[in-house]
Amino acid sequence: MSVLYLSEQYSIAKLDGDTIIVRASPQPSIGRNEPYMKRFPLIKISQVVVFGDVTLTPGLIHALLERRIEIVYLTRWGGFIGRTIGNDHKHGQLRLLQSRAHDDPSAMLTIAKVCVRAKLHNQRTQLLRSNRTRDDQRIGEGADAIGALIAQVDALPDHDAAPLNPSQPQKGTVHGVLMGMEGAAAAAYFPAFAALLADEWQPMFTKRVKRPPTDPVNALLSYGYVLLTNQVAAAAQIVGFDPYIGYLHSTQYGWHWIWSRCSAPRLWTRWCSVC
Numbered sequence: 001m002s003v004l005y006l007s008e009q010y011s012i013a014k015l016d017g018d019t020i021i022v023r024a025s026p027q028p029s030i031g032r033n034e035p036y037m038k039r040f041p042l043i044k045i046s047q048v049v050v051f052g053d054v055t056l057t058p059g060l061i062h063a064l065l066e067r068r069i070e071i072v073y074l075t076r077w078g079g080f081i082g083r084t085i086g087n088d089h090k091h092g093q094l095r096l097l098q099s100r101a102h103d104d105p106s107a108m109l110t111i112a113k114v115c116v117r118a119k120l121h122n123q124r125t126q127l128l129r130s131n132r133t134r135d136d137q138r139i140g141e142g143a144d145a146i147g148a149l150i151a152q153v154d155a156l157p158d159h160d161a162a163p164l165n166p167s168q169p170q171k172g173t174v175h176g177v178l179m180g181m182e183g184a185a186a187a188a189y190f191p192a193f194a195a196l197l198a199d200e201w202q203p204m205f206t207k208r209v210k211r212p213p214t215d216p217v218n219a220l221l222s223y224g225y226v227l228l229t230n231q232v233a234a235a236a237q238i239v240g241f242d243p244y245i246g247y248l249h250s251t252q253y254g255w256h257w258i259w260s261r262c263s264a265p266r267l268w269t270r271w272c273s274v275c
Contacts, residue, residue: 007051015060018042052076079238091240109160112248144191
């Protein structure tokens with residue numbers, strides 16, 4: 001079964017027998033001078049994801065819902081808006097498992113360890129690859145520091161106990177130690193990240209500053225994180241996860257698990273926490 005992504009703006013999707021037909025008029029402004037038409041067998045579709053200004057006819061919507069095929073609505077840029085489903089919601093068991101893992105300190109730790117290690121590995125790989133041509137001492141030192149932290153993450157116990165003080169859930173726990181390692185990795189990564197910039201940009205960026213950004217590089221980073229946050233939150237919603245339940249940082253009312261801290265390493269950690 002396949003997911004049908006409808007991203008052609010101002011297109012119309014309708015039902016023709018057991019086939020979905022997608023049509024769009026010519027749009028010279030975006031370089032398309034001919035009409036657009038595609039056919040998709042309905043029997044092969046398991047979910048329809050609609051980006052922005054795409055029209056689904058009532059007949060198609062009814063046919064999708066009768067077959068228990070979800071319709072997920074996103075903004076043009078991928079921000080989650082909502083979903084339409086039939087009588088049978090297929091994600092109940094998935095969310096129950098997500099909640100049970102959140103309430104189990106050892107399961108939480110296992111998931112968080114996998115995600116933090118993956119994030120640190122990706123950071124180190126990025127630095128090492130970039131340093132093949134630059135041979136910069138700062139990049140090498142950052143990669144070495146993150147490599148040492150990866151070894152420390154691997155050495156952490158696999159089990160954790162409930163926090164002694166619920167108001168400080170990370171204090172005195174292995175989970176709290178893991179969070180400290182994640183922060184140490186970020187502290188090692190961003191000085192090395194500065195060396196990846198073009199020569200004229202390097203003087204602008206001395207450290208990561210988020211609220212508010214103090215230079216053009218930090219502003220661009222923060223802007224990119226906002227766009228990426230929307231896309232990742234939408235991806236989590238599409239597959240049925242609850243984006244308000246997290247495993248690394250504390251879950252708070254009204255905060256996405258991918259939104260509580262605006263930095264790339266933390267952002268990806270929250271995305272991985274549901275993988």
